[in-house]
Amino acid sequence: MPKKNFAQSTFFLIFSYKGYLVKRLAVDLLWIAIPTTILCAIHELGHVDIETNFTLPGLMGAILGILLVFRNNTAYDRWWEARKVLGGLVNTSRNYALQVKQLLPDSKEKTELFGLISAFPFVLKEHLRSGVIYQELDFLDEEIIKELKNWDHVPNAVNQLIQVRLKSVYDRGEITDFQLLKLIENSDELIDIMGKCERIHKTPMPQSHTYLLRAYIYIYAIIMPLGLIENLEWWTIPAVIIIYYVAMSIVTISEEIEDPFGLDPNDLPVDNIANNIYKNIQEIITK
Amino acid sequence: MPKKNFAQSTFFLIFSYKGYLVKRLAVDLLWIAIPTTILCAIHELGHVDIETNFTLPGLMGAILGILLVFRNNTAYDRWWEARKVLGGLVNTSRNYALQVKQLLPDSKEKTELFGLISAFPFVLKEHLRSGVIYQELDFLDEEIIKELKNWDHVPNAVNQLIQVRLKSVYDRGEITDFQLLKLIENSDELIDIMGKCERIHKTPMPQSHTYLLRAYIYIYAIIMPLGLIENLEWWTIPAVIIIYYVAMSIVTISEEIEDPFGLDPNDLPVDNIANNIYKNIQEIITK
Amino acid sequence: MPKKNFAQSTFFLIFSYKGYLVKRLAVDLLWIAIPTTILCAIHELGHVDIETNFTLPGLMGAILGILLVFRNNTAYDRWWEARKVLGGLVNTSRNYALQVKQLLPDSKEKTELFGLISAFPFVLKEHLRSGVIYQELDFLDEEIIKELKNWDHVPNAVNQLIQVRLKSVYDRGEITDFQLLKLIENSDELIDIMGKCERIHKTPMPQSHTYLLRAYIYIYAIIMPLGLIENLEWWTIPAVIIIYYVAMSIVTISEEIEDPFGLDPNDLPVDNIANNIYKNIQEIITK
Amino acid sequence: MPKKNFAQSTFFLIFSYKGYLVKRLAVDLLWIAIPTTILCAIHELGHVDIETNFTLPGLMGAILGILLVFRNNTAYDRWWEARKVLGGLVNTSRNYALQVKQLLPDSKEKTELFGLISAFPFVLKEHLRSGVIYQELDFLDEEIIKELKNWDHVPNAVNQLIQVRLKSVYDRGEITDFQLLKLIENSDELIDIMGKCERIHKTPMPQSHTYLLRAYIYIYAIIMPLGLIENLEWWTIPAVIIIYYVAMSIVTISEEIEDPFGLDPNDLPVDNIANNIYKNIQEIITK
Amino acid sequence: MPKKNFAQSTFFLIFSYKGYLVKRLAVDLLWIAIPTTILCAIHELGHVDIETNFTLPGLMGAILGILLVFRNNTAYDRWWEARKVLGGLVNTSRNYALQVKQLLPDSKEKTELFGLISAFPFVLKEHLRSGVIYQELDFLDEEIIKELKNWDHVPNAVNQLIQVRLKSVYDRGEITDFQLLKLIENSDELIDIMGKCERIHKTPMPQSHTYLLRAYIYIYAIIMPLGLIENLEWWTIPAVIIIYYVAMSIVTISEEIEDPFGLDPNDLPVDNIANNIYKNIQEIITK
Structure with missing residues (x-):
């Protein structure tokens, strides 16, 4: 498959595609943005000293990584088996x-x-x-x-x-x-x-995996600011949102492709x- | 599978689901909480200086990660093969x-x-x-x-x-x-x-894997506070419990789904x- | 397969081969080099103090790693299945x-x-x-x-x-x-x-994976300089280019071998x- | 598989099981304990300043991780294929x-x-x-x-x-x-x-893998103290032994289960x- | 497979086996030792201050890890399929x-x-x-x-x-x-x-993978000293050689076992x- 013109294939499509994902994740992103903003406000405006230790998120991040790899691979395996x-x-x-x-x-x-x-x-x-x-x-x-x-x-x-x-x-x-x-x-x-x-x-996937993964990503996104706020200050908010968005995009796509017989954008061309x-x-x- | 309303699918279900897991892990969590609390008490109240070096848990964490990935994947493979x-x-x-x-x-x-x-x-x-x-x-x-x-x-x-x-x-x-x-x-x-x-x-899984994984998670949870206590002080206790809980939840779910013909919440709908x-x-x- | 003379097999072939890849990635590399250079110029010439915190790229890097492994393995699996x-x-x-x-x-x-x-x-x-x-x-x-x-x-x-x-x-x-x-x-x-x-x-691969991976690599390459510029100064530019090049080379090769019936350099010898x-x-x- | 009482299934079995492994690894552990002890003695008693840089073991650790994952998975695959x-x-x-x-x-x-x-x-x-x-x-x-x-x-x-x-x-x-x-x-x-x-x-596994893995673990255990001794002092000895023991336990179990027709504790119940x-x-x- | 006497199985065989690999890798090791030595000489004797930032090699190391895992696993898969x-x-x-x-x-x-x-x-x-x-x-x-x-x-x-x-x-x-x-x-x-x-x-493996992996290991070995030289000084030379040797030993063995019908030490016993x-x-x- 020859690579197309960069500007066309990558730069612009990202945003159109992301728009589609952003819509899906919009509500969730709010739920993340609000507590992070509150935390930042307390830290910056209230001059409250917040313990900064990134170790805990780091450990959780590793386990999260394991679960994300697992989620992504099993969803793709189903998609490919269906194909x-x-x-x-x-x-x-x-x-x-x-x-x-x-x-x-x-x-x-x-x-x-x-x-x-x-x-x-x-x-x-x-x-x-x-x-x-x-x-x-x-x-x-x-x-x-x-x-x-x-x-x-x-x-x-x-x-x-x-x-x-x-x-x-x-x-x-x-x-x-x-x-x-x-x-x-x-x-x-x-x-x-x-x-x-x-x-x-x-x-469906074992419910345990589906729920736990979402739960851990959410908890992770709540704890994460504690490790970033000292350095990033107000920039903590976009940083947390980006990380949450990237992690959830893998989850969302996995949910989409693991039952590939529907009409979602990434489903198989069953009608064709x-x-x-x-x-x-x-x-x-x-x- | 369309994503449901966040508040419904993720936020609330986490706690109902977690409740179920918490019940399973309750006794274990005690066994972890007690030594961690003792350590914290010595450190904080006794003003004893405890060596803080996180390197050892880091190395063990990597090997633990290997074993958790392995446990999770093999359990799921059985579940899917059964399906x-x-x-x-x-x-x-x-x-x-x-x-x-x-x-x-x-x-x-x-x-x-x-x-x-x-x-x-x-x-x-x-x-x-x-x-x-x-x-x-x-x-x-x-x-x-x-x-x-x-x-x-x-x-x-x-x-x-x-x-x-x-x-x-x-x-x-x-x-x-x-x-x-x-x-x-x-x-x-x-x-x-x-x-x-x-x-x-x-x-059953080779006993070696089952026992060693549980043993290493336990040992890891005992050693871990040494690397956290300096920064987190009393917060070490919830931190250790969260990490232990997350790691053990993978083990517990793996044990549940690896023999999927029973009546556990994640077992296959054999009767249907x-x-x-x-x-x-x-x-x-x-x- | 006996290893050939190093100078022959590795040292020189790298460059001829890389030349081929460089050609493919040339336009993209420009798109990366320009913003990085601007950032460096602002930092070095404008004496503007840029927040240096490498944590964010580190987290994204892990998720990127997951997606790269996935991309590489699935492409190879197709190639080998075709074989x-x-x-x-x-x-x-x-x-x-x-x-x-x-x-x-x-x-x-x-x-x-x-x-x-x-x-x-x-x-x-x-x-x-x-x-x-x-x-x-x-x-x-x-x-x-x-x-x-x-x-x-x-x-x-x-x-x-x-x-x-x-x-x-x-x-x-x-x-x-x-x-x-x-x-x-x-x-x-x-x-x-x-x-x-x-x-x-x-x-084709699910579009989500193809687009997201490219998008995340690009975003990563844009954010990365923030974590390097303090230490590397002008050297940030080649550093970012090397990282981007290495990551994209995996993507490019994956795209090449995942449809192996064509006439690309790495396709299968179908005519033979x-x-x-x-x-x-x-x-x-x-x- | 319902989780048994913790004290019974985990806490006590660990030691009985470990006892079995400890016996197997006893001689090796000596070979590791001796040089580590010598190093500690020189450092502590001789007041010799030893270069402390943990980077090298870190890098080797990653490659070791790759080989351990590989060893563990291939051994289990054989065991499961035999089943x-x-x-x-x-x-x-x-x-x-x-x-x-x-x-x-x-x-x-x-x-x-x-x-x-x-x-x-x-x-x-x-x-x-x-x-x-x-x-x-x-x-x-x-x-x-x-x-x-x-x-x-x-x-x-x-x-x-x-x-x-x-x-x-x-x-x-x-x-x-x-x-x-x-x-x-x-x-x-x-x-x-x-x-x-x-x-x-x-x-048998390709000899290269078997020998190299053991060799690298050994070398790793010899180099590791250089990165720990500054912080852990005499505690370096148990730390090195634990890491070596954990890594070797994976190797030992892999060797046991990769030919599962024998009478080892983890072999398949062929007679039944x-x-x-x-x-x-x-x-x-x-x- | 019962573990043999340590001294016999591990300690001595390592060297005989390594001898065999060392021979294979001897020329390459020279190509690595020379630039590293030059760099050390400049740093130590010329009292030139060399920028020390290990981030870049770290990132490259992750991608290298991905490629090494891939190389090792696919080679073994072939070997086992041949068996x-x-x-x-x-x-x-x-x-x-x-x-x-x-x-x-x-x-x-x-x-x-x-x-x-x-x-x-x-x-x-x-x-x-x-x-x-x-x-x-x-x-x-x-x-x-x-x-x-x-x-x-x-x-x-x-x-x-x-x-x-x-x-x-x-x-x-x-x-x-x-x-x-x-x-x-x-x-x-x-x-x-x-x-x-x-x-x-x-x-053969897709040439892209074979060449790129060797190329990246080489580049990595050239860049690596920049991150070690400050701490390790002259010890940088053996450190770089060990890392290069370990990484290349995986590549070399992979090349050996991926075509297992020959007469190499690790090939299958086809004649038997x-x-x-x-x-x-x-x-x-x-x-």
Whole structure:
């Protein structure tokens, strides 16, 4: 990936991007700015001598570092695992369509199978959000859509409809015992992919880690001024805010990418992937 | 995951959550507070000059950091591996039910198979706790439950009963040689999942790591005041307690999540998962 | 790997290599040098007393370190995963050719299959760049090339052509049901490899990480002089530039290797690999 | 895992456990205590002024930290991999027994197969120690034991005997072609498990890492007093010993757990696992 | 692994081992010693006041640490992956021989197959070095060796010869369709293993990492004295040399173990492994 013009890629984007984060963190930053300002006011205006010892924040900082590394890495690992799973979805769909094309003689079921395989990614992605959007499935028969609407768990439904069609082709003797099971293996793969997506989507981080990290960052930001105020005086306020902002930006981004199937700015391009699978299968069918 | 209102998600939850941890760590904190207080009293009241050199705790702190990172990561890895295994349980159960539905003609065995497959997650989760709860299995035949009660290792029993039923369907010639083995592969998968759960449940961390980490944190907390007392005076006591509390909270949470099949606040929602599998299979059967 | 003569391997190569990086980072370095110089000028010439407190940069430095480690490791992980995938391509191609050689009787399809299997790596690599270069495929029949030109997704096309040929050999009864599916498994493998390459190529890092890291390095480089200027005076300028250069070199290299299918100096030798596969398959055919 | 009473779990166990480690490290600690004491004596009694600069140990400490993290993690990874492999052994044995039970008609071979499958874990564990203990195999026929005694590599022998029995059942036409190969797949799995155990057991860490780490810790412990003596005076001796002890305890534990098939306190419960497999298979046979 | 007598295992071996490393690093150490000595001479003899600020090296040291950790871990990962692959070679060879023994009736091909399977590890290891040593293959027929000599890529040749023999056994109807493909799967596995070895052997680290790390260590060693000279005076020279030596020893060892198929002191015992496989197969054949 070639580096773009600095002014463009770094300097300006920082601020637009930061604006987005700043909005998210605005309320929190207030909660930090207020006690820090009070402390500074006491110190500067009240001429009160405040013990300055930076050792305690230093020790806490190390433990905080451990937790931040952990948070950042586990969130990214989920994001990347989700990306792998979606990559697997692309492959399995392509393979499934290719095998259906090669192994099945032309029939109503064959056409329906292409449709159902293409529908699976659309159904899956909305199942992970708020519910299936049937407008996206306009390439399917009315009849099939009606059938799908009876189900709670639509991806499961698509899979079962696929297997029903394969079964009836098999019952007509158009494919062998062995070929049937090879084809069904692709369905197993799709169920497997669905299960992995559900796992990533439904399993929040252990609450202990989420709460403790936020709590420790907050406590750290409250204690920190004690070690800075002697040297930085009023500059303590921006310093504390910057540190808090930087630490919380890692937490915020981690929360965003650890469930990557949504519509957040950093989520995976799930819609594009579903459309690409649809296009690939169309190309396989027509040529 | 959208960030909630700060005041709600962070500020208040910290204290409720901390309350839970504080309860766990209360006795330990006493053991730390007492010697620190004694030291402070000697220093402040007795006017005894105590050598202040923070280098030693600094070095130990680094090694402690290594061990804390290690503890935290390995505990989380287990937790996440357990979650993966349970995800696999969901998939395999769905697949198994779908395949039984497609490949087997209607028969008493088919109905029983659906029941046994649904029963496996319930049986497994309680096998990992204190023993199977037969009330949860009320959807099974009396007869089968009676048979299960003869076994020590109930998940193994469920598997064997599944295989017996498959065998008798096969002996009646209703499925082919090849189909039998494909179906049995699912049983192998269930046994595999069970084995992984047992491994995570039964293998404690090497004792050396568990003991040494606790020991070093304790020793560290005893030595630490020597480096703080000159600057912080009586404030040394809360400082030491905070550091000890933060370090031990990582240890405590690690101990909680490294065997995630129990009923601790951070354990996996094993009961929900078993119920979901039951519901999914019901949907597959009826539609 | 034996260490070479120091003067040769290290001393001189550093500069040639650095030259390459310096070119890339030149504009950025200006953006850093200018504010630092202004600050130094104010401090030295204007005799203005600038608060010197290095604590703030120190804290930020730790978080920066976390992000740099993360950036470096994830980029390398992609690079190495890409290398593994390409290794898999070599193996699968060899296996495919060997099996075609052993299982198929001589026929026009057999010859074409060898050609298509050899063509896949060439087609794949250029698909990941800007588009297939048909000159590289001069060992294929005119007719096949014409057919490929109709497709958007050429690697998919090659796969379909392979499966069409296998199907017609099967339809003539020259291979069994079982052998057909074994052979097709290799195609599935090729599609799988292609999917992994596409995943690595098309998925940029979460933008948040890319932007934030650059932003934080920049901010860090702006704040850093405040902590150095008292001691280093004019030497602050080279010091800041060196630190900025070292940090950015990790970022730059990470950006280079995280999409390793291009023609950057550190990218994988994709062309060599494709040629080697071609040679290996030739050897398998002729002997 | 609920935290036990502190006094019990932590406070007292530390000392018993430490006693065990202290014994191991006793000689080394002498080698460290002597030069440190000499240095202290020169400094305190001889009133010689010793350069105090802690920078050098600080830098070395960082590199030492890297190596300690590495040592600890790789040792644990081996330990955990070994545990996974043993978990796989449990599963494969159960599966094998279940399949033999389902697929084979009653015969002398069937009984022998149960025996041989149960024997494999016993044979494997002692093969990884000093040699097979035939008393543990008293559930096997005299004849089979005699045959095993002819082999050097007893686990290989057990596997071959299993395959011979399967072959003769197959030759009598009691199982199909396909079933034979399915059953043999379990043997492949057992060989695979054995191979992994052998790999972990026979591959020491690269000598460079083992030696260098010990060497650097030692050198570090020799240089360290130079940075402490000014402040700690005679207390330098216990300080150096504690640091050396803590660092070496990580090394010692790593050495212990990286070959986890032995009888060290932290090794895996290999004997229990073999006995459990035996019990599980008995339950499968009899019910 | 029980700890040996300290004096033996640690104290003396350090020096012998270090001697080996010292030799490797001797020239480099000169390049470092000279500028440091010059600097010391200027400072001590010329009474020139040199700015002492250790901040810059400190910051660089952190980044250096990141790169050293990375270098060490990736090199070890390769080494361990190579070990796993070789473990897989042992298993696959054993399995292959066992299956050939069980499934094939006695014939000339069967004997040749045992020979070829035993030959593969020898052929592979020398293919990864400088070229096949035919003396090691004296257990093979003259005729086969002559055939192998026609090939460039000898491991591929051995595989093809294996498959030719399996094919002719199959053509005589001595094994079934299904058995043939099961046997060939082992060949696929061998090709897979070979591919992995080639990948590890042929893929150097990204040059950027190799050069930059060496460059930064060198620059660091040049700058470092500025921060030490005030305190350590002439002792700066040994201090710098020790730090440089320790850092470079990690780099040197990493370079050694990242291509572990050679004959360096830390490389894997590839020859022993090949011999063990040969012995295991002999035992399988004869009993």
